[in-house]
Amino acid sequence: MPQRIHLLVAVLAALLILSAQPTITRAHGYIVRAIPEDRAVLDRAPARLQYWFSEALEPAFSGLIVRDQAGNVIAEGGVAANDNTLLTVRLPANLPDGAYINELRPAFASDGHVIVESRVFFVGESVSGVAGAAANDQAVPLEVVWRALVLASTMLLFGVYTLYALVLVPAWGSRDHRAGWLPPRVMTRLNRIVWIALAVAIGGNLLALLQQTMVFFAADVGRVLSDGLWNVVRIGSRFGDTWNVRMALLLLIAGLHFATTQLRRDQPDTVRPFWIATAWLLPLLLGTWSIASHASGSLLWPWLAVFSDWLHGIAAGLWVGGAAALALILPAALRPYSGEDRRLALLAALRRFSRIAVVALALVIATGVYNALNWFGAPAEIATSYGESLGLKLLLIAPLLVIGAGHHIALRPERYARWSALMDRFGVRFGAFVPTLRLEALIGLGVLVLAAHLSATPVPEPELAGQTTPPPQGVQTVGATTVRVTITPGGPGVNTYDTVVMRGDQPATDVTVRLRTANPARDLRGAWHATEALGDGLYVAAGAEIDAEGRWQTLIDVTDASGAQVTRAVFAWEITQDAAVIATRDPNVFNVLALFGALAAVGFAVSPFVRRGYHQLNLDAASVTVAAVAVAATVVIVVVGILAGQEAERSYRETLNPPPQIVNDVLPTQASLARGQDLIVAQCPAWIGANDFITLTRRLDRTRDEALYAAVRDGWRDLGACAPDLRDGQRWDIVNYIRSLEGRSLDGRSLDVDAR
Incomplete structure (x- = not known):
């Protein structure tokens, strides 16, 4: 027997030595969304790099460094202030073509593990001989x-x-x-x-x-x-x-x-x-x-x-x-x-x-x-x-x-x-x-x-990690102003809106940019966001208005330094769940079976206490009947309560924002606003300067588009209906123009589309 114990001690010592040897593995947490993806080839450099991880990060000990192919540091970043799973860095404007290496050093808050890996993206075209390094994560x-x-x-x-x-x-x-x-x-x-x-x-x-x-x-x-x-x-x-x-x-x-x-x-x-x-x-x-x-x-x-x-x-x-x-x-x-x-x-x-x-x-x-x-x-x-x-x-x-x-x-x-x-x-x-x-x-x-x-060993990286769905992005030129917008990550949930404003080939740094998100199919729109100017023509805002898949719009108003001229750019997006950051996963059949097994084990553990209480119960027919009825009634009440609560919540949401009977399918672009201004002057002349019209513009933050459409078609209070021969598209142009007056104090002044 002693010899066997000595042999076992030797085996255990060997296992300890083996377990302590460095093992090449992947990350303890892992990247669930990367913008841009590794080895992406881009026409122009993005405004920022963003990497979402499966776990929260330690802000003080996580970092992201971007180098050019010569090894020079061009930008440094860290954990986002409003999302501790996001590692991000802003890039300088107008980066030249070439290869860029992103050195990621996330420190995971759950267990303190730190990994180091690098990824690459290219501007212009791919550069041979440049590659990132996978995480060399070792069991220390x-x-x-x-x-x-x-x-x-x-x-x-x-x-x-x-x-x-x-x-x-x-x-x-x-x-x-x-x-x-x-x-x-x-x-x-x-x-x-x-x-x-x-x-x-x-x-x-x-x-x-x-x-x-x-x-x-x-x-x-x-x-x-x-x-x-x-x-x-x-x-x-x-x-x-x-x-x-x-x-x-x-x-x-x-x-x-x-x-x-x-x-x-x-x-x-x-x-x-x-x-x-x-x-x-x-x-x-x-x-x-x-x-x-x-x-x-x-x-x-x-x-x-x-x-x-x-x-x-x-x-x-x-x-x-x-x-x-x-x-x-x-x-x-x-x-x-x-x-x-x-x-x-x-x-x-x-x-x-x-x-x-x-x-x-x-x-x-x-x-x-x-x-x-x-x-x-x-x-x-x-x-x-x-x-x-x-x-x-x-x-x-x-x-x-x-x-x-x-x-x-x-x-x-x-x-x-x-x-x-x-x-x-x-x-x-x-x-x-x-x-x-x-x-x-x-x-x-x-x-x-x-x-x-x-x-101390990293968990396996699931197949769903590292998705490569590109974020929604678009560019529009209105007059001398070019507006480029990227929504990241681009799915339902909290999103960041990176807006780059250029005049000619120079960044516009002396403008004010406002941004709003809307869903015409639900007649739903968020509040206007005042963006933060980060320099080099980059203006940033964040919001959680996009709460479901579907067609959404982003409205951007660029106001010059004097406040006299406003340029409107509108982007339409088809938002899908594929672009959202993965925060949860659905259980499979094995997870469900394992959960039932764990619950059965817990039941087995508490069964002695249950049996002890069972033997102290009065189990005559009347008591059992009353108990059974009480349990059944409780279950019914709970189920009915849950269903009633869900129905009440749905009804409440529809009461606050019922589906519109008529949908605004005209984008509120600069051209639409100009047409709407001309139409309201020509087809609704009695509205100009009327007190009820001024009152209507002051209620825009709580007035739906279909209500404005009804006002144009049928009149509102003492405002008469606009010309009856207007087409639907023309009425929506007027609605879009009226909507653009939100926040303005008209006081009978003339309506100028360039001075919104």
């Missing part, structure tokens, strides 16, 4: 070390405290031992394990902060310590926030445990409550792993992914941490016993632990399957570094399951002999139960090491 050995230390020690802490509360006290507890209800030799061993685990966890957490700071700043440990960079990360990043919470919880646990050691003589009755309270505190400590895990960046139900990861950690702590704690405690606990007394004491603890381990195992398997399927949407994604790491972990879990199942079966007397015979074939005698438990704990440690490596 130092990161694997601190993750293994902190994870293993945290699991051991959780295992010790839950073992005390759920197994040792119920199995061996006695009020004769006032300080913890367990014999002093057992409490001494428990205290020693707790202090060692706390020391390792705190030391590993300190190592984590140093390693993460080295990665964020690309600095060595000497500079990290001498310049105090670690404190910048601690107070200025999401990793630091999680680190602070984890350290605070560890120090709180250490404080509570120190209190128990001081109170065990003077107030021994307080020891057990302190241990129980700490057992309830430790799930919060495990939760810090889930918050900072890959799960928080899941595109499929992220909060459910975090919760499932947390349940997985709790179940693993109960099983693996509990087994390790039990293996460390049993030698001291069983020391005074021999023969039948020793066997009975051992079985009293193992039977209780076995029941807990079965429940924990069900949760580990079910949540583990659900968590893994979050990252695999196609067979090709299994053959990735993440898939390989997961496969290695599963290989090591297999013998752990066999030994655990053997222990569970062996605790049943009718199967005792069969188990002993089976173990004899492998040279392990059942009488030596403690060594097999140590073997289980040792394999469990190896599983935790591989789990640490898995958390």
